[in-house]
Amino acid sequence: MSDNQRPKLNTTALRAYIMLAVLAVIWIYFHWATPGNTFLTPRNLSNLMTQMSVTGVIAVGMLMLIVSANIDLSAGSVLGFAGGIAAFLMTTHDVGLPLSVLAAIAVGVAIGLFHGVLTAYFNIPAFIVTLGGLLAWRGAVKWLLGGNTIPVADDTFKAIGNANLPVTAGWLLAAGGIAFVVIGAIRRSRSDLNDGLGGSNLVKELARAVVPVIGIVAFISVMNAWQGVPVPVLILLIVASIGGFIMNSTVFGRHLYAIGGNPDAARLSGINNRRNILKVYAILGAFIGVASLIFTARVGSAAPDAGTLKELDAIAACVIGGASLMGGRGTIFGACLGALVMASLDNGMSLLNVRDFLQDIIKGSILVAAVGLDMMGKKQA
């Protein structure tokens, strides 16, 4: 029976390990290549994490949508629009901070529902609906802002994008994460033994928990060594945890994998494909709303072109993380790792003063190469 655990490990876990290795290679290269070896310093890593947070938050929602065999090309435009609404309400109409924040998220959800209805109930392909959205919502931002950039003065709002958690809070976060990993390992070891599936016991499971625990401690140490965990990173961690929970541990998440894997089989198994797709659009919309707040707060203003091309970064993150655009396959962890790879490339190449156009060419090539390698690996298996 212990043989049977291996294939499972090979597909999902092996992919994760390979991606971690690739990330390590990228990081080591940049560290070696940057003048003064500035890449792997607490300060730069803290920056890097903050830079990936917007893409990461969108990628979590995008992954859920991609797993259900749908796509959203309009995320960047919706981000601009939702952020624009928040800034507009705060500055022009003096609506308070909490209401403005809620408004941005509500706008994201409403637009998501709208796209979801058109896709799921009117049978318009997601690609077309959101391609239309890409244009239309960008137009809406320009109209809303009158083509101008609206600066936001509210310091509390800016904190969403720029503040850091105190060191103690960081360690509390680490403790929570470690507790979660260890409890999970203990529970897994018990349930697997009881199921007679064998192949795992407490020692083995705890051994497997060592790497994540070291990761958590290292992460918080590095963040605290600079200014503490940045708030955008905290938000990303929360969003990713929610997304991971939904995809791994809820009936809804399992249904999304089923809908993406075989929509006919899912429908005939009593799953309401349409309603589930509608829900996942709404969730992505909410996350886009959250991302728009981070983005606007970080920049300190809402601009007509805010968030342009963010959807492509998010989609690329999902795909680099192993998601299939055909649906049914992909993990939140992979998507976040994908976002980190993309952000690392951005950050490292900027440190190396790589010319703008070259950065784009390299990022594009790496995206295609990553999927190409993945396909080659699959053929051999």
Add this chain to the structure above:
Amino acid sequence: MPLLEMRNIVKEFPGVRALDGVSFDLDVGEFHAIVGENGAGKSTLMKVLSGVYPYGSFDGEIAVDGSPRRFRSIRDSETAGIAIIFQELSLVKELTVGENIFLGREPSHFGVVNWGKMYQNASRLLRELGLPLDPKAMAGTLGIGQQQLVEIAKALSQEARILVLDEPTAALTESEVETLFNILEGLKRRGVGLIYISHKLDEVFRMSDRITVLRDGRTVGTHLPSEINKDGIIAEMVGREVGDVFPAFSHELGSAALSVKGLSAFDVDDPARPVIDNISFDVKSGEVVGIAGLMGAGRTEVLTALFGAWPGRCKAEISIEGRPVSIRSPADAIRLGIGFVTEDRKRYGLILEQTIADNMTLAALRNVSGRFVTDRHREYSAVSETMAKLKIKANSAKTVAGTLSGGNQQKVVLGKWLLTRPRVLFLDEPTRGIDVGAKQEIYNEIHELAKAGMAIVLVSSELPEVLGLSDRVLVLHAGRISAEFARGDAVPEAVMAAATGNL
């Protein structure tokens, strides 16, 4: 000198020896059947022959007309005159019959297609084959049987001298089968060698010049049909004597579990045209009701409509255990205790890249797991139990469904519906394309379920299966019930007469 000779073919996959020294030969104008359980190596052997597995990836020799050949691709084997018609049809549905026949070999001049010549050639070819088809019809608008015949026309247009047919009659109606056999007879006379892979022994005995039995990647024997009977072949296929395929049974019938009154379902594109026309029947608990009928008679449509999954308009008065109910979606049907083992497990039944456990719990996730948050522990114990009950052969519940054999895949679909604890179970082609051993196990399970009080509706294209398992047989013809037989009265001739509308 044989037309084709394959000697000592050995093909290994990691950990498995799929072919273990198979030898096979085919004469000019011969109809040579290959039979064997799924996994016996039939498909692998044909993939070796067609160059899907290129020369060098297997051991052994292939000779055509006595000269050794090395096929490195499908192109190579086509050039040598070998054509294979796979189970899964490979016509381009958006192209016409003529375009499909000449796909990749369009008569052209400097890249400009000569349409006139193409359609002329296509008509001539179809006429030669005796196929009453319009070469300008879209392939997608043809029935599966006709598509199969177009595939054959395509193979012959390539001057194929060796034609391999893999389960060609699985989806054909009786009359289409006759057309196919007539054409095959004609091809034999023209000297085409035919390799015929089938689970249907009646056809094999009727048509074959020789029958080769494969088991576990080895040739068990090659026989003249006059020298062996069906039981002998089955014994060689399974390596053991099988008892009567359909043993006697007695089901204790209860009260009506499902009553259907005036079920009609209408065509999706033409809402005025009924596909099912006002049919009524009931199924008692503990009863197996078989639905026989030709392809297109509306058998699957009856089940789909009752299950709330018919895409068009439909109406009916349905009661479950005497209570009138309304079923608007599969979710409604499941809630009311109806399970539906759908036809075509790969398309409608399974998510091939997911595990056995994920597939099996799909329809009952909220019952065997948690309401919102899943509970893997509970799932695995429910799944393991069902796997043991149905004798699913797999390493564990975490095995990916797509890697299982057809029989085990079918059992996973059955298990998925058993986990919903249905009172009424629909079975649509529950044994299509699976091996004899797995079939037997599914038959036994059907009787077990009936004995436990489940009401079962069985649809199958294999008449012996419907007759051998059912307490009662309904015959559908053109969307209506044309006859009903009690178990004793359902003889094949009478059922076929009712199915073809010749009562």
